[in-house]
Amino acid sequence: MTAADVHSASSTAASATKQTKLHLGALTALVIGSMVGSGVFSLPQNMAAGAGPLAIMIGWAITAVGMLALVFVYQSLATRKPDLDAGPYAYAKAGFGPFIGFNSAWGYWISAWVGNVSYAVIVFSALSYFFPAFGDGNSWQAVLGASVLLWVIHFLILAGVRQAAIVNLVVTVAKIAPIVLFAGIVAVAFKVDVFNADFTGLGNADLGSIMNQVKSTMLVTLWVFIGIEGASVFSARAERRKDIATATVLGFFTCLALYALVSLLSLGILNQPELAALKNPSMAGVLEAVVGPWGAVLINLALVVSVIGAFLSWTLLAAEVPHVAGRDGTMPTFFGRENARGVPSTSLLITNLLVQAFLVITLFAQSTYQALFFIASAAILVPYIFSGAYAAKLAITGEGYREGEYRTLPMLIGLLATVYGLWLVYAAGLSYLFMCAILYAPGIVFFVWARREKGERVFHPVEAVLAAALVAVGLYAAYAMWTGAVSAL
Numbered sequence: 001m002t003a004a005d006v007h008s009a010s011s012t013a014a015s016a017t018k019q020t021k022l023h024l025g026a027l028t029a030l031v032i033g034s035m036v037g038s039g040v041f042s043l044p045q046n047m048a049a050g051a052g053p054l055a056i057m058i059g060w061a062i063t064a065v066g067m068l069a070l071v072f073v074y075q076s077l078a079t080r081k082p083d084l085d086a087g088p089y090a091y092a093k094a095g096f097g098p099f100i101g102f103n104s105a106w107g108y109w110i111s112a113w114v115g116n117v118s119y120a121v122i123v124f125s126a127l128s129y130f131f132p133a134f135g136d137g138n139s140w141q142a143v144l145g146a147s148v149l150l151w152v153i154h155f156l157i158l159a160g161v162r163q164a165a166i167v168n169l170v171v172t173v174a175k176i177a178p179i180v181l182f183a184g185i186v187a188v189a190f191k192v193d194v195f196n197a198d199f200t201g202l203g204n205a206d207l208g209s210i211m212n213q214v215k216s217t218m219l220v221t222l223w224v225f226i227g228i229e230g231a232s233v234f235s236a237r238a239e240r241r242k243d244i245a246t247a248t249v250l251g252f253f254t255c256l257a258l259y260a261l262v263s264l265l266s267l268g269i270l271n272q273p274e275l276a277a278l279k280n281p282s283m284a285g286v287l288e289a290v291v292g293p294w295g296a297v298l299i300n301l302a303l304v305v306s307v308i309g310a311f312l313s314w315t316l317l318a319a320e321v322p323h324v325a326g327r328d329g330t331m332p333t334f335f336g337r338e339n340a341r342g343v344p345s346t347s348l349l350i351t352n353l354l355v356q357a358f359l360v361i362t363l364f365a366q367s368t369y370q371a372l373f374f375i376a377s378a379a380i381l382v383p384y385i386f387s388g389a390y391a392a393k394l395a396i397t398g399e400g401y402r403e404g405e406y407r408t409l410p411m412l413i414g415l416l417a418t419v420y421g422l423w424l425v426y427a428a429g430l431s432y433l434f435m436c437a438i439l440y441a442p443g444i445v446f447f448v449w450a451r452r453e454k455g456e457r458v459f460h461p462v463e464a465v466l467a468a469a470l471v472a473v474g475l476y477a478a479y480a481m482w483t484g485a486v487s488a489l
Contacts, residue, residue: 024243031251034227034317036175037310038122038281040259041303043224044266045282048275050216052201053267058210059217060260066420067225070384071252073391073417074229075245076410080391080400088229088383089321093330095390098456099447099463104383105325106443110436111226111380112318113351117358118376119311120146126281126300126307136279138362146359149308153315154352158343175309178302182287183261189290190268197271204272218427219377224259226380228252229387318355319348332449378432379439381421388417434477441474 039046047056077084077091084090089108093101124145125137134142201207207216228248266275266286278285281303287295323344326335339345392414394400395407425433444467451458459467 023239024247027243027247028250031247032254035225035255038119038307039224040179040262041281041283043263044275044286045278045280046220047217047263048272051213052198052272053195054200055210055213056217056263058214059221063221064256069413069417069420071248072413073388074248076391078244080394088387091390092383092386095393096386100386102330102447104386105330107379107382109321110439111376112314113355115376116314116318116355119307120359121362123304123307126303129300140363143359143363147356150352150355153312175306178298179258182283185290186265186269190265194271195268215427218424219374222424223377318351319344323347329454332446333453374432375435378428378436381424385418385421388414388421437473437477441471
């Protein structure tokens with residue numbers, strides 16, 4: 001089961017006539033399905049582009065610890081705050097006020113629809129293996145094809161089309177089976193001497209220090225784990241609350257194993273410069289080096305099927321986030337409108353118009369898949385950071401805990417998840433943070449709109465300072481990009 005299944009079954013809890021309860025298997029599939037999209041197919045090149053084997057191993061170790069802390073954060077919050085079912089932004093809102101909550105919802109939305117732009121780019125990058133005119137997924141032919149795909153999906157969703165079980169099965173197999181096959185074949189062909197040839201990466205001056213190499217892997221590893229909160233987002237539909245934690249942990253370790261194997265085993269087939277030069281989806285180039293052209297054909301076809309399924313799922317998710325936020329007053333109420341079939345039509349239209357606009361930008365800015373997922377990864381850091389901080393806050397204050405219950409470990413886990421998020425902000429670098437500031441700043445208009453609709457005070461003093469700072473950074477970032485001082489795309 002994917003995110004599309006859940007959303008098509010019931011657009012929101014408020015509009016559904018009957019809640020569909022999800023068992024452990026469905027929740028686990030939801031977590032894995034949300035995470036495994038396009039990222040894994042490009043891991044060999046994305047990781048090797050800025051790091052050698054040692055730094056990649058360190059990067060995965062940091063990610064394993066940081067993301068596991070986030071997993072336990074969502075486990076704890078699902079238990080401590082069972083009344084908060086609107087996703088990660090609800091935790092930020094409950095813990096730190098409406099402005100932080102709004103920005104968490106806004107950031108999650110940005111991440112979702114910018115991520116969809118990256119999906120569109122890599123679909124046509126993969127198809128260029130068969131039709132060279134699509135190039136890297138950002139030629140005019142690719143943008144035209146992606147636009148057609150976008151609006152076909154848009155109207156299918158408006159019509160209330162449900163994914164059939166057979167389609168779900170095909171998409172799931174297309175995602176997982178080729179990855180497992182790839183790992184098995186590459187493990188057999190793995191050459192230790194190739195892996196160890198420049199183990200530290202210091203032989204390539206362009207990579208820089210080990211620290212710089214590790215930093216270069218951080219947003220890549222974050223991108224492939226976006227969706228780890230999937231079971232938490234749908235906590236209201238779980239048969240048992242405790243299944244949320246189990247599903248999240250199972251999904252996390254399954255995907256961590258697959259991701260680490262794909263990126264590290266590839267370094268035993270081609271060396272770092274060769275991997276860095278591969279066209280995405282780079283898994284295709286690695287498998288082709290082992291088994292010949294049919295390996296590239298297999299991976300490219302698997303990617304196309306997988307990403308189209310993910311595109312549908314995340315289009316629904318991207319529309320659902322502002323829709324739910326509009327219904328609970330976090331965002332303006334017009335985002336909460338639905339059509340006669342219960343589809344979030346207004347939110348869907350706004351979301352896909354933004355995706356379309358960014359597709360056009362990729363044509364003129366020649367934006368790559370990697371640049372787009374870096375922006376999507378950086379944008380989601382706000383809800384992740386404040387989820388961790390809220391878990392730590394609950395442990396410190398004792399809210400949601402029984403009297404005398406042990407709170408030290410949950411507090412440390414919450415702080416670790418928060419520090420990991422802040423480390424990712426540092427690792428992202430100024431270019432992508434500036435791009436995020438430009439995308440975050442306009443949200444203030446919608447925050448003011450929503451607060452006035454509810455007849456509530458717009459800003460408290462600290463929130464006013466934060467809003468002013470966000471606008472200032474956004475304006476400076478826009479100016480820096482306009483003058484060419486900073487470039488993200």
